[in-house]
Amino acid sequence: MNTYHSGLTAQFDALLAGREQELCAVLHTREAQADTGEARSDVIDFKDIAIEDTLAVVDEVQAENAAHELEQVLAARRRLQDHRYGACLDCGEAIDLRRLAAMPATPFCTGCQAVHEQEHAALARH
Ligand SMILES: [Zn+2]
Structure with a gap:
């Protein structure tokens, strides 16, 4: 199994920085939508509705997921700086390098991730 080593820090920092920018963009889009929505909530204009439909709409769930992933990305960048990544x-x-390359923000190995997902699934059922 290939694992992460300090020679890859710059590469992974760049990966995480790129992901951080993407997630910030999603969250800003969501904020902008919330702002414009409030500003003209009492004005119903069919032209505006049509334009809104064509825009990439970021919904509540997407925004929540993005905020959650952003936390993970920021935590991962801190671990990179602290040499704990x-x-x-x-x-x-050590987490498999292929897993890190696919999900650079992941804090868990495959085995522990599976345990966490089972716990979440169990909680969701109750
Ligand atoms: Zn583990």
């Missing part, structure tokens, strides 16, 4: 936060084992 690449190790699972739960078990402390």
